[in-house]
Amino acid sequence: LPTPDGTLDPHTLHTALTDLRHPGSPGAPAVPVLVCATAGTTDTGAIDPLPDLADLTRAHGARLHVDAAYGGPLLFSATHRPLLDGLHRAHTVTLDLHKLGWQPVAAGLLAVPRAADLAPLTHRAAYLNADDDTEAGLPDLLGRSLRTTRRPDILKMAVTLQALGRTGLADLVDRTLAAARTFAGLIDDHPAFELHSHPTLSTVLFRPTGADDTTVATIRRRLLHQGRAVLGRAATPTGLWLKATLLNPHTTTDDLASLLKLVEGHTPR
Template sequence: MTANDAPPHRTTGITAVPTDGVTGMSASASALSGGVSGAAALEPLVRAVLDALAEGAARRGGPIPAGTPQELAARVARVFAEPGGEDALHRLTALVAAGSADPADPACAAHLHCPPLAVAVAADLAISALNPSQDSWDQAPATTALETLVLGELAAMAGYPSTAAGVLTSGGTESNLMGLMLARDRVLGRATGRRIEHHGLPASPPQARIFASAAAHFSVRRAAALLGLGEDAVVTVPVDRELRMKPEALAGVLRECVRRGELPMAVVATAGTTDTGAIDPLEACASLAAEHGAWCHVDAAYGGGALLSDRLAPLLAGLGRADSVSLDWHKLGWQPAAAGVFLVRQAESYASLARRAAYLNPADDEEAGYTSLLGLSLRTTRRPDAFKIAVTLGVLGRDGLGRLVDACHALARAGAAAVRAHPRLELHADPVLTAFLFRYVPADPARADRVNAGLRRRLLREARAVVGRTELPGEGPGRVRLKLTLLNPHTTAAEVERLVHLVAAAGQAEEEAP
């Protein structure tokens, strides 16, 4: 799955390469990466990196480095302080590999942190070597066209019409910010009769409200603050036990908002919460948003991966009705970060982001066909992250990626079954996608939160497992839960069961500790 899976390559070392006579560096180290000579210069460096990755992984020997954070920081500081030289690439790569969490390890299952496909890593290397920037056509001729094609394919997969548009982002946080910014510009602009994008907010705008579930990502509130609306603009909608937004509760808070003379600006539905993978009722959310003239944004950063699976895609029914969507291919897409995607149903929604910079996208160049993507992104300099997605789709196709999604879903179900069968573990709910919550149940229920938090740190300290930790919505004790997020399709059900039993054993040890 990862570059670590490649067989180790032994070299004679970079120091044996002749220096260039100008900088004193080796020719391979000092050469620029572009062109034929650059490709030749990369070859020994790539071999050195692969060698160092294997060395570091062997030194680590597990899913995460053993010891305390302070001990690891001291090791990093010690190696970083060593004199520089030709071995710096190998030495620092081995250091980072030895000190990293390995998402390919079956016992590393805490976060939406996938082991990237080797072919995607290789594609990322090609882009790093060429270093295009997507803010003007003359910096990225081929990848400008390629990004447009890839986004068209992803938009169709999401159920969007040919009027859709989009951009690659750094992830769900940026995508959610973009969705809410376009919502603000359209809904507030319509309410005040002004073009928000050119003149800023009116002096006394109506109080805009954003509706998101109690399990929505924290970036929704952060976006509200960044947009000048304030975090208090976000209205929390209650969820059911599976952490899905209650449609009747959404309808109630929307009615109350209108009764108070406030403006329903956006409904943010979550398709795949970070803790349980819960999917809000997308059809109902879209209908209620439309009924109240609000923008509907779906945060499908995690759950969007279900679009790849024939079995799970029906979970996202109604996605195509949303005004905008966030997708992250560095979660259930097995891409190196970052590979976020932001899509809008109607390209005209992008009007507020349109900008003209004479040195990047002059009007006469655009009219002549030298199209710029500048007006689609919050960023200016931007690498073509669509390339690795294009390569992955070319190699595996939707069907191949769908099989990986289905394999991880099956692993989550197997893990949940192992939890359910263990007398000291309690499952919160069956997995929707590839994650589930559970906890160790000590003899004294009053110690449950402390024991579960402690057992997770015990596993980290002993370098035995990386298990997630979260809290259920609400107040008071008894809300701490452990989390397994299974994103390595090469892991076996037996390995997941062993991990579950490892957690239970750590819970017992923590419970018995003084």
């Protein structure tokens, strides 16, 4: 079970892994196989305690996979990279650069330590991998992408990395996360709003003070229907929250103050 902030609790995980080593029913696995951790949850942007989880998986003989789809680009930033301490100990990592990488929505990748680790995904089909065509110099498609003929978004990532480099992307990441902290401060200082928690990444959860779930959902729909603002929603143990996922590094404090004023103006009285 996750903690109240949505992260994995190492003590709970240790108990679960220990129980797997002592199965209570016939046929249950005797050795844990895989632990999936998250570096940037969808709802709040929280990051699991990766060093503790790496220690546990190693002690229990399990593999560690880290879903860093949201938080992975923090690696570009010298300022924020420490938030991902322990990521290098994962056996596999997923990255999705359509948020803090400013890429198309399909621009995701799976990082593995060795190309041979992808061998189980290898498939052959006569209509795609004709050996005689390959020998004649005609490339097949199946080996170019896990999704065969889908567009090669990896090229767009490569061009972005070449154009901006680590420093350029780090600047965009740092500015975006700074905007999230600024927005959280505006909410904290406003008597009409409550802040769920200070942001780890660029996601900020907030709502009118004391608002119930119906009110929060109504505000969001009103703003969407009127074309004034696009806010997400996140359900937590403390109820429903408006979710602002900031992704524009050029967002100003005035922009954020205007958004807060919009929400205040659309709050049912």
